[in-house]
Amino acid sequence: MKFTSAISAFLALATHSSIQTHGFSVGNGNRVQNKAIARKIPFVIPNRVSTSRLFAEEEGTAVEEIVAETDVEEPAVEEKSPIEAAAEKAEDKTEEVEEAEKDEPLVLCDVPPASHSMVITNDGPSGGKVTTMTVHLGMPGHPEPLVFQSGKIGRQASGAVTLTRGDTILYNTAARDKNPKEHIDFLPLSVDHQERFSSAGLTSGSYNRRDGRPAEHEILTCRLIDRPLRPLIADGWRHETQLLSWVLSYDGERSCDPLAITASAAALWISDVPLSKPVAASMVGLIDGQFILNPTNKQMEKSSLNLIVAGTKDAVLMIEGAADFLPEETMIAAVSFGHQAIKTICIALEEFGEAVGKEKNYSTLTKPVEGLKEEVTEALSKKVEDLWNEEGKKENLSASMSALSKEAWAMFEDKYPDSKNEVMKCYKAILSKKMYEKAKATGIRCDGRRLDEVRNIDIETSLLPKVHGSALFTRGETQAIATATLGDAGMKQKIDKLDGLTKKRFYLQYTFPPSCVGETGRVGAPGRREVGHGALAERAIAAILPSEADFPYTIRVESLITESNGSSSMASVCGGCLALMDAGVPIKSPVAGIAMGMLLDDTHSVSDDDAVIVSDILGTEDGLGTMDFKVAGDKEGITTFQLDIKCEGLTIETMARALQQAKAGRLHILEKMESAIAAPRSELPPTIPRIAKFNIPADNIGKVIGPGGKQIRAIIEDFKLTNMDVGEDGEIQLSSLDTETLKKAEEFVMNLIKGGGGGRGERGGGGARAPKVAYAGPEPVEGAIYNGKITGIHQFGVFVEILPGAEDGSTPGLEGLCHISELHIERVRSCEGFMNSLGIEQMDVKYIGKNAKGQVQLSRKSAMEEKRSGNKPKKPEPKQEMSAEEVDVIAQAIEGIKDL
Secondary structure (H helix, E strand, O other): OHHHHHHHHHHHHOOOOOOEOOOOOEOOOOEOEEHHHHHHOOOOOHHHOOHHHHHHHHOOOOHHHHOOOOOOOOOOOOOOOHHHHHHHHHHHHHHHHHHHHHHOOOOOOOOOOOEEEEEEEOOOHHHOOEEEEEEEOOOOOOOOOEEEEEOOOOOOOOEEEEEEEOOEEEEEEEEEOOOOOOOOOOOOEEEEEEEOHHHHOOOOOOOOOOOOOOOHHHHHHHHHHHHHHHHHEOOOOOOOEEEEEEEEEOOOOEOOHHHHHHHHHHHHHHOOOOEOOOOEEEEEEEEOOEEEEOOEHHHHHHOOEEEEEEEOOOOEEEEEEEEEEEOHHHHHHHHHHHHHHHHHHHHHHHHHHHHHOOOOOOOOOOOOOOOHHHHHHHHHHHHHHHHHOOOOOHHHHHHHHHHHHHHHHHHHOOOOOOOHHHHHHHHHHHHHHHHHHHHHHHOEOOOOOEOOOOOOEEEEEOOOOOOOEEEEEEEOOEEEEEEEEEEOHHHOEEEEEOOEEEEEOEEEEEEOOHHHHOOOOOOOOOOHHHHHHHHHHHHHHHOOOOOOOOOOOEEEEEEEEEEOOOOHHHHHHHHHHHHHHHOOOOOOOOOEEEEEEEEOOOOOOOOOOOOEEEEOOOHHHHHHOOEEEEEEEOOOOEEEEEEEEOOOOEOHHHHHHHHHHHHHHHHHHHHHHHHHOOOOOOOOOOOOOEEEEEEOOHHHHHHHHOHHHHHHHHHHHHOOOOEEEEOOOOEEEEEEOOHHHHHHHHHHHHHHHOOOOOOOOOOOOOOOOOOOOOOOOOOOOOOEEEEEEEEEEEOOEEEEEEEOOOOOOOOOOEEEEEEHHHOOOOOOOOHHHHHHHHOOOEEEEEEEEEOOOOOEEEEHHHHHHHHHHOOOOEOOOOOOOOOHHHHHHHHHHHHHHHHO
16 A cells, blocks of 8 residues: 555655746646656556656656755754655655665576577578577576677678568678778778668657767767777778668667677688688676676666677677776676677678678788888887987987888898888887887887886866866876866766667766867867767766765766877766865765886787786787787776787686786875865855756646746846756756855745645645645547647657647646557557657657546548548538627526516
8 A cells, every 4th residue: 555655655756747938947748748758657567666766767866855955944843845855755665666676686587508500591581591600698687699690681792781680680791992092101991880760760869860970879889890890801902991880670678889890800811801710709797796698788787897898709809888986806707707608790791701601802902012021120120229228218219210111121121112002010029029029128118117117197186166066187198187077967978879868967078179189180070089088087977975965966078199109088976076076076985097008029919928917007008019908997896997909819817917017006196185185075166057956846847847848037137147057847957156146046936836736835834735726628529630739749659639729728638648659550660750750749649538537649641541531521510609699598587587
């Protein structure tokens, strides 16, 4: 009984709003959409309800905050309002449900053992051969097989593969130009990945309804595809090569990122592009101490680890992800777990390539000039040794390297006039080898530091007076200005993805201008590198932020790189953390980041025991070395990590060495940060708006907003508010630089709704809820089709006003619910996405009667079927009504008869 009353009270608070807003922040945008309620309570299954998570996940509010946050003390004997009673009941139930969820063990279904099988048929176009490889991974959490297929789709590409897992299907191609590009000394590889909205039954919300330029998360996936494949393509390959990836069908269950990497690698492997060996990827989660392979999206919400691993069957090529302060030992175990699945896939892809792969094209590779390497080595080895012994600063070292580079070409230009790229390649190989030899023999690096030594660190906070929080972080010749800006819910970043519209309360934006390395260049929208570095730093800091219930601000961190000589992204982590502390954000603990490098004798081999690990790498060590391993975290554990290598793989043992050395460097940096600012400021700076949150009954939202937003704009203007945000559940968030103004604005709003359907009476009296004003117009005709105005969009359906209310606004219009099952003839996966794709404000619906509770039920599907069948829709018959004068005349006549 307690459960039923709690849910009933909570649903009473979650009544939909029929207000449309313009020019101010209310709910989710111009058309009110109760996304939070729709996601968790579409007429709920009781044992799945978690009311606290409902607000924490979607609207950033805990149920405890339903009660108005006010400094005014109320008499202890005062009767609780319906709002407060509902909050207490919801809170009681929340504790019960959360406790049950906490105790609920992780249950994974049985999986078939690891295996693979291949089938070749002749059912392709024109009877062509189709090859299908089915791979069972045999690992916890992944019962579905991976199904690779080639020969049916994309036959003109160098390599084309479809990869299916469950109901998710990706299509990936590898293509290259016929002729190599002349006079370039790099691999011309490009990658594009697109998550098509149609794959989830949606249409882009853009003006022309067409999927446009890649979103930020798609750019990050492109980088995930590129990074493990680039080092395995043969040196000297100069054909323009393009990898394209499309998500054609998405089941909404699991992330597509590891599939995109694996499918792109498979397409490249069966093409004639000289990829040395198959590559695959996996995602690893950690729940209740158990690793899960490719966890579902719901499982990932409970996971303390989000790790993507890519590699060959022999070694790891790339890792990327975030963790909840996990120790280094757990990270190593997670990588080993993910690599087991990669081995299974790569072994299957070897057989797949033998069946359908094209012969690799080595004929156009730039071939080394015979004897050139030996001549360059003999002429430049001593000069390079002297160069590394200079141990100078960046500008001195760069000048010396540039001078030696020019000298090297001048020495061989006459003899090898057409082989400049080859001469420079040999020169770079000598630089790399001699750097390794010096570090291995002496333990001293090219700038004079020890292998594990971190450069000098300088920190300054509060350097920008009008900024909420700021810090200047300098590590050697890498420098970042980081700023923190705090705002209300209207500042959240909106992202449109296949899973629906999401809002980010925290985001970090990274800028790398050309001036930071002493150059000129394009300035504008962020490039892929900037997006990737910003996402990495953002993951590092996100783990230390307070919950929105405890700290209701939206947080934006910006990192402007002003100098760069190695690991500017990790400088952004340190600077961003310092800026947050300077702004008074109560973070859980400070975090710092460090970039690790690796020097190898043979840069084309897998790492071995002779690998030299270096801490806090320079740009030169990054360019000439074979590893860039970024690790961030606090004193206890890791919050984010990213590994890129240029050799053929990194062994688990070498990775373990790098992580332990990174921990020592991270602790050193944290100590320096603590000496600059030991803890977050005890008070928020005066430049930060103060936020007040309180709740009103949802059926009073219209009063607060007013016609066309007139009332809410007046409140903002009259009380000089920074912003006012009204949620569909009745939660109101006010922001202002003046605390007294917030109290007055809150008092005004509460007085505004008194006596208007849910407000309390005079203080001390409790007051009864005034009845909600009902629709007073003519009744709809059952079976008739109405063109109604859309007033609310929810996950469970759409509210439509089919008959208008009084012109003076004294009575509302007649609304009904068109359930998601009645929206279209075909199944609708996402109500919000479907309605966004239509882009309409009105729609035709059929009135199909009232339910047992007397609520109006509507159907767009029935209206569509009736129109398609050719039947004329039943129009509502005009109701004959008498005027007031006629009624009075009849009433007088009746009275006259009575008198007789």
